[in-house]
Amino acid sequence: MISCKENAMQTKRVMRTLPALMISLSISLSFAVSNSQAQSIIGALADDGPTETIELxxxxxxxPSPAFKYRLTVLPHQTISGNAASTYMRSLAEGGLRSPLKRISDKFGLESHSWYDSQQFKDVAPEKILEASAEFDDYVREYLARATMQRDCDFDLGMEDLQGERAIGFSLSFEQETRSMSRVLGLQTRAAIIEGRFAxxxxxxxxxYQLAQNVAQTPALVAGLIGIAEVGITNHGMEQLIAAEGSPNMYWALTELPRPIIDLRRAMRLEMQWGERLIPELAEAQQEHTDQEWNSLLNKISGRFADGMLFAQVQNGPSGVAERKPVPQDAMMATALGLASYRSAKKRLIAGGETKDNVEAMSVSEVLMKDAARELTRISDFAEKEIYLPYPQSANRLDRVEDFLIGEEKRNSPGAIFASMILPAAIQVRRAQLRVDRNICALRAIEALRMHVAETGVLPSSLDEINIVPVPDNPATGKPFRYxxxxxxAVLDLPRDGLNLYWKRYVIRLR
Known part of the structure; x- marks a missing residue:
């Protein structure tokens, strides 16, 4: 039981560091925005039936003979010198993509960004697809064909060196521009299939596929998501190729692709340290400081939050480009939340090994700084070790991590809230990585079906009947696909598998 006198003393100590306590409210408001968006995404995946059905x-x-007559990779001795990043950027700087995109939009009155998707735009006349595709012949030949053959790709953004507000305010607008490149390649792929130019x-x-891997080399989860989206565009093209009459079997070409096709480990390792990069003062919490120095460190953090420079809502500005808008602060709410956090922070420090006398002797700033740093590390480590597990082992554990994070965030611990703002995003990116890898494995399974039919004349009643090549397992479960x-x-299901993935179903008929 805390006496009225002790309560009054604690209140005075907190009031003296009011500017520093603004961080608690700022973080909580920002987390509420991002968590609400995440919950709406998860809610959209709650249906029991397939989200998407693809009929082939x-x-x-x-x-094929030879087996690797067709490849989806460049052999080492076929690469050329140069930096692919420079070639990609030069193609945009010279207007090589914007002009044909505008001509297509003006001529057909239909945005071309989804023409690569035959499911969505199945009624677009083939001649329109061919005419639109021809607009990009020079661009693809002069830029993309060369860039995806080049040996190196380094955008040289120095993401590892960014700290403070620069760590989240850094623009990746060029990486976003590469989506248009991927859509153009998807459109040209569809045109080539229409004309039977399978090679x-x-x-x-x-x-x-190479563009996607190049983009994802930037050590940021956003860049990884862009690369994953571009793999998804390419997988659409693979579905169209498989469904085309007389198309070659792509089983071995798909098998040669790297797994996972988008490697997120470098980005994960950097972004899982996001809290210390965003708030570098937390790294000093392990050192000894005077009370004045502790106050100064915490005030540096609170100054950024008070200006709305660290956590802000993202809105579209007048130019249509995403801009950050400061989150409003409320001093009284910050005071109340800071007081509650201060009391619980002392308890956590004592539970973590600090003596009660040492904790009572600490200033409010020292208590909040040390607690935030320790909690951030503890919770980040808890989630990070689950993210690195193989998919089948992490299937149910990732859901438990999310439940854990929600519970931690509700404790109003600044360190827990810091962690809870980046870790759900890392988990969702991990699932997106699984989604495209699972889709490539499913396409390999379909190609195994086509091989089996070429040999036996009939669809197998189960995947176990296929022995001409190994049928890949579902990477989400480590078990065979549902068939x-x-x-x-033939019906091949890619269910949610306990990972909040969308449910995709392939219905395969023989021509």
Whole structure:
């Protein structure tokens, strides 16, 4: 029980550091915005049935001879010197992409950014697809074909060196621009398939897969997500190729692709240290300071938050580009929240090994700084070790991490709130990485089906019947994909598998 006198003394100590306590409210408001968005995304995945059904009518197709007649990668001795990043950037600087995009929009009155998707734009006349694709022939030949052959790709952004507000205010607008490049390659892939130019279609998909991997080399989760989206565009093209009459079997070409195709480990390792990079003063919490120095460190942090420079809502500005708008502060709410956090912070420090006398002797600033640093490390470590586990082992554990983070954030611990702002994003990116890898494995399974039909003349009643090549397992579970025959068609399901993934279903019929 805390006496009235002790309570009054603690209140006075907190009031003296009021500017520093603004951080608690700022973080809480920002987390509420991001958490609400995340919950709406998860809620959209709550349906019991398939989210997307892809119907493919396929022809039997044996393995090519030689097996790697078609490749989706560039062999080492076929690469050329140069930095792909420079070639990509030069292509945009010279207007090589914007002009044809505008001509297509003006001519057809239909945005071309999704023409690569035959499911969404199945009614677009083939001649329009071919005419639109031709607008980009020079661009692809002069820039993208060269860039995706070049040996190196370094955007040289220095992400590792950024700290403070620069760590979140840094623009990755160029990486976003590469989505247009990927869509163009997807459009050209669709045109090549329409004309039966299968070797050209494979070459265009090779460029697209390589573009995605190049973009994802930037050590930022946003760049990884862009690369994942570009792999998704390329996978659309692969579905169209598989469904085209007389198309080659791509089982071995897909098998050669790296796994995971988008490597996020470097970005994960950097962004999991996001709290210390955003608030470098936390790294000094392990050192000894005078009371004045502790106050100065905490006031530096609170100054950024009071200006709305660290945590802010993202809105579209007048130019249509995302801009950060400061989150409003409320001094009284910050005071109340800071007082509650101060009391619980003392308890956590004592539970963590500090003596009660030492903690009572600390200033409010020292208590809050040390507690925030320790809690950030503890919770980040808890989540990070789950993220690095293989998919089948992490399937249910990631859900438990999210539940844990929600519980931690509700404690109003600044360190817990710091951690809770980046870790859910890391978990969602991990799932996005799994989604495209799972899709590539499913495409390999479909190509194994086509090989089996080429040999036996019939669809197998189960995947176990296929012995001409190994059928890949579902990487989300480490077990075979769900498969069955229904009404003369093969049904391959990619369910949520306990990972809040969307449920994709392939319905495969023989031509």
């Amino acid at each position: 009518t396929v022809s039997p197709a044996a393995s 050209d279609a494979v070459a265009l998909m090779r460029m697209n 069955r025959l229904k009404d003369g068609a």
